[in-house]
Amino acid sequence: MYADQVMDTLFSANENVNQPLADKLRPTSLADFLGQAKLVGNNGVVRRLIESGKLTSLIFWGAPGTGKTTLAHIIANTTKAKFVSISAVAAGVKELRDIITKAKSDRLLQRQQTILFIDEIHRWNKAQQDALLPYIEDGTITLIGATTENPSFELNNALLSRCQVVVFEKLAEADIITLLQRTGIAMSNEALAMIVSFADGDGRVALNTVELLQKMYSDLSQLTKVEMKNALEKVALRYDKTGEEHYNIISALHKTMRASDVNAALYWCGRMLAAGEDPLYVMRRVVEFASEDIGNADPQTLVLCMTAYQAVHALGIPEGQYAIFQAVAYCANAKKSRAVYDAAQAVLEDIRTTPNTAVPLHLRNAPTKLMKQLGYGKNTGQANLPNHLAQRVYYPKQN
Numbered sequence: 001m002y003a004d005q006v007m008d009t010l011f012s013a014n015e016n017v018n019q020p021l022a023d024k025l026r027p028t029s030l031a032d033f034l035g036q037a038k039l040v041g042n043n044g045v046v047r048r049l050i051e052s053g054k055l056t057s058l059i060f061w062g063a064p065g066t067g068k069t070t071l072a073h074i075i076a077n078t079t080k081a082k083f084v085s086i087s088a089v090a091a092g093v094k095e096l097r098d099i100i101t102k103a104k105s106d107r108l109l110q111r112q113q114t115i116l117f118i119d120e121i122h123r124w125n126k127a128q129q130d131a132l133l134p135y136i137e138d139g140t141i142t143l144i145g146a147t148t149e150n151p152s153f154e155l156n157n158a159l160l161s162r163c164q165v166v167v168f169e170k171l172a173e174a175d176i177i178t179l180l181q182r183t184g185i186a187m188s189n190e191a192l193a194m195i196v197s198f199a200d201g202d203g204r205v206a207l208n209t210v211e212l213l214q215k216m217y218s219d220l221s222q223l224t225k226v227e228m229k230n231a232l233e234k235v236a237l238r239y240d241k242t243g244e245e246h247y248n249i250i251s252a253l254h255k256t257m258r259a260s261d262v263n264a265a266l267y268w269c270g271r272m273l274a275a276g277e278d279p280l281y282v283m284r285r286v287v288e289f290a291s292e293d294i295g296n297a298d299p300q301t302l303v304l305c306m307t308a309y310q311a312v313h314a315l316g317i318p319e320g321q322y323a324i325f326q327a328v329a330y331c332a333n334a335k336k337s338r339a340v341y342d343a344a345q346a347v348l349e350d351i352r353t354t355p356n357t358a359v360p361l362h363l364r365n366a367p368t369k370l371m372k373q374l375g376y377g378k379n380t381g382q383a384n385l386p387n388h389l390a391q392r393v394y395y396p397k398q399n
Helices: 045-052 070-079 093-110 127-131 131-135 174-181 189-199 202-214 225-231 244-258 262-274 281-295 300-315 320-333 339-353 369-373
Strands: 058-062 082-088 114-119 141-147 163-167
Touching: 045 114, 045 163, 058 070, 058 225, 070 082, 070 114, 070 141, 082 093, 093 114, 093 127, 093 141, 131 141, 174 202, 174 225, 189 202, 189 225, 244 262, 244 281, 244 320, 262 320, 281 300, 281 320, 281 339, 300 320
Parallel strands: 058 141, 058 163, 082 114, 114 141
Antiparallel strands: none
16 A cells, blocks of 8 residues: 655655655555555456546545545546545535636646545535536546445435445555555564554554654664553554444444343443543433333333433543443343333324324313313213324233
């Protein structure tokens, strides 16, 4: 993924002294690109598109540090297209209009195609994404959007139908090792192994870690395991508090509590907390579980979980984490019942799909004599539900 030819030392003074190492080593050709063999190998889909000269708009979907931005640059270099890069976080439709105006001019006067690279394209709303459609269709731009989020959930169907989604995989350990060797920096086997593990398939993390260590220690070849642990106090768990993995781990916590697998439930809870998740958010989800999946099978669960929530609020972290683990363990071991949840869902479905009829007279308030004469508030054994739902059973009777 990064160029083989580097300076004798990447940390000597030069005009780009503050340039990140990942940018210094960014390759400009497929020959230097590491990883993603399914995309850029001899029969890879991206390589075939480049070699055919029939490039289409693409959505690059994958974890950070897997080469999405780098490959977009290489495509532009290989196809001789003008490369324009923006971030969806900072740019909007106004900037897009300026780019389109220039792209039309370049296409007309210089016969040069423009590749528009939009990083974090999932940050754009529907209207902003829709603004791209006519210019993709008429060929004014070739779009390459990069996202770490599932395009099926984050991008409009209209945009997806005009692009080919390309999935990036994490870099293999062998690729990370090659990447670190390309820096030309000597390091101990312990340092190399720990950086590879720490990076977890993220090339940018691997190079940024080397930069950090280079600033802290003059000779990485003598770095011990203890020194590495001190430098990297907290392993960067692959967890994004707003992204897809966030919801995957929440799902894992819910499903393992539901399956009464207390050990797995405690592990997934710990993963969230170790990654810096808001402990009150975790407890809100556990409280939700207490009502949704346990309910009146063990009413004490909700009391315990609310008490744990209050304890976390009062104590904070790390002291409050034990109340969270206590609540998770109790929920996992408790008897389960979704009767309340199922009843609530059935009620809401009936309200949505059946007529919202008036409240029966016998259930109405009767503050005046006339209302009483009209039958308001008088119960003679009538059904308490609307007539069309009179026989409906939402919740089983308790013995």
